Amino acid sequence: MSNHESQPATFDVIVVGAGLAGNTAALSAAEGGATVLLLEKGVQYGGSSVKAGGGMLFAGTGLQAAAGVEDDNEQLRSSILTAGRGKNDPAPVQVYLDHQLDTFEFMRGHGVDFTLTITGTDAVSRMHAAPQGHATKVMHEKFMALDHTYYWSSSSARRLVQDAEGRITGVVLDRAEQEVVVHASAVILTSGGFARSRELLETFAPQWAEATKMGGVDNTGDGLRMAWAVGADLADMGYVEASFGASIKNYPDLSEDPHNEPRLLYPNSQGAIIVNRDGKRFVDENLNYKIISSICVQQPEGIGFQVFDDSMMNRSQVAPTPADFKSALADGYVIAADTVEELAEKLQIEPSKLRATIDAYNGFVDEGVDPEFGRLLSDYGSAQGGHLDTAPYYAFPCRSGLTTTYCGVRVDEQLNVVDVFGEPIPGLFAAGEVVGGFHGATYLSGTGLGKAGVFGRAAGLYSVAQLPRS
Numbered sequence: 001m002s003n004h005e006s007q008p009a010t011f012d013v014i015v016v017g018a019g020l021a022g023n024t025a026a027l028s029a030a031e032g033g034a035t036v037l038l039l040e041k042g043v044q045y046g047g048s049s050v051k052a053g054g055g056m057l058f059a060g061t062g063l064q065a066a067a068g069v070e071d072d073n074e075q076l077r078s079s080i081l082t083a084g085r086g087k088n089d090p091a092p093v094q095v096y097l098d099h100q101l102d103t104f105e106f107m108r109g110h111g112v113d114f115t116l117t118i119t120g121t122d123a124v125s126r127m128h129a130a131p132q133g134h135a136t137k138v139m140h141e142k143f144m145a146l147d148h149t150y151y152w153s154s155s156s157a158r159r160l161v162q163d164a165e166g167r168i169t170g171v172v173l174d175r176a177e178q179e180v181v182v183h184a185s186a187v188i189l190t191s192g193g194f195a196r197s198r199e200l201l202e203t204f205a206p207q208w209a210e211a212t213k214m215g216g217v218d219n220t221g222d223g224l225r226m227a228w229a230v231g232a233d234l235a236d237m238g239y240v241e242a243s244f245g246a247s248i249k250n251y252p253d254l255s256e257d258p259h260n261e262p263r264l265l266y267p268n269s270q271g272a273i274i275v276n277r278d279g280k281r282f283v284d285e286n287l288n289y290k291i292i293s294s295i296c297v298q299q300p301e302g303i304g305f306q307v308f309d310d311s312m313m314n315r316s317q318v319a320p321t322p323a324d325f326k327s328a329l330a331d332g333y334v335i336a337a338d339t340v341e342e343l344a345e346k347l348q349i350e351p352s353k354l355r356a357t358i359d360a361y362n363g364f365v366d367e368g369v370d371p372e373f374g375r376l377l378s379d380y381g382s383a384q385g386g387h388l389d390t391a392p393y394y395a396f397p398c399r400s401g402l403t404t405t406y407c408g409v410r411v412d413e414q415l416n417v418v419d420v421f422g423e424p425i426p427g428l429f430a431a432g433e434v435v436g437g438f439h440g441a442t443y444l445s446g447t448g449l450g451k452a453g454v455f456g457r458a459a460g461l462y463s464v465a466q467l468p469r470s
Contacts, residue, residue: 021432028460084440194221246401
């Protein structure tokens with residue numbers, strides 16, 4: 001075991017931020033022979049990664065083949081571009097495609113245990129789930145086990161060090177109440193987004209400044225500011241969206257408990273309908289939860305109820321976390337009742353209105369067409385799988401929560417950060433949420449955590465490839 005608290009004069013690679021992207025980048029670079037310093041602003045590594053659901057998108061895996069799922073890079077590319085409405089930057093999309101399968105094998109080879117989530121719709125099943133925080137923990141432990149690796153927590157990076165030729169040569173950070181300058185041949189920014197920075201939200205996404213804050217408590221945009229200060233270009237700043245499905249645990253009490261981290265849950269993925277406080281559906285429930293979020297915020301008090309029945313509850317899965325309906329019920333996030341009318345009363349909805357909505361929806365399932373919102377109806381594996389008619393009945397009260405920002409610095413096909421003129425900033429790389437341009441106009445579920453792992457792996461490799469040769 002190395003002395004992770006010692007301080008060499010200089011490192012080959014410094015990684016700023018110890019979530020999944022940072023730990024994967026640090027491990028990849030270290031296994032490539034680099035001396036690596038991994039920095040973490042907080043007391044504990046993990047950031048938003050250990051709070052995410054655990055699902056990552058991979059294509060062409062052995063798990064898919066074993067399940068009879070045919071998938072490849074071009075199908076994945078199409079899904080990413082469709083979700084992003086064609087606004088995606090081609091460079092990071094290509095990086096994802098070039099490295100996603102290798103990253104899957106890399107993680108599995110190190111002990112990350114994935115299971116394939118089979119979707120209930122016509123979409124290709126490519127969500128590879130692991131228990132919450134599992135992948136980050138495995139990557140961190142493997143990194144720490146190497147003898148040329150260094151990890152400093154409670155170390156806040158503040159500035160990048162740049163030489164006269166413009167190359168990034170280190171980081172200025174606050175550690176143990178002192179300013180410390182550490183030098184390296186390459187710096188990888190993996191510091192996450194800015195969901196916890198009111199100032200940056202007011203600048204780039206004022207519509208979400210008041211949204212329920214979720215994700216890493218240290219995600220205040222430090223890496224974005226550092227790169228911005230040395231001329232980095234930015235991408236996707238206009239597409240910040242909150243996520244629908246953030247729990248209201250003590251409904252009808254709408255106050256937010258700062259000590260209670262909201263939970264994301266998506267029974268709508270298994271057939272639940274979404275209604276407002278008037279008991280009416282207001283959206284196609286199959287839409288991306290970023291899109292649903294922008295519609296839900298316009299409903300009375302910004303609240304939606306995901307209403308489902310026992311057959312849908314029984315489609316609960318342990319991983320990813322947003323599919324674990326049973327644990328959410330056990331933990332008090334889901335409201336249960338023996339009848340639709342009793343459920344409506346608990347939700348403070350007029351019972352006849354909720355009953356009428358459910359009856360109408362069941363009729364749409366019978367006809368196979370949703371004339372109200374055009375939802376693609378599925379039988380979820382059984383002839384009556386889309387019906388909402390099996391007691392007991394459940395509701396998940398929720399609203400929009402800002403988990404992540406999914407925008408940031410622009411990169412090239414080697415994950416070099418580029419400046420406003422499109423030129424690489426030598427020695428500066430980025431991976432994970434701090435990278436902009438990949439998602440485009442909206443977010444494809446599973447690509448957030450997937451991007452952390454895939455870009456982390458790629459950035460580690462690219463940083464080592466560009467190290468000066470002795």
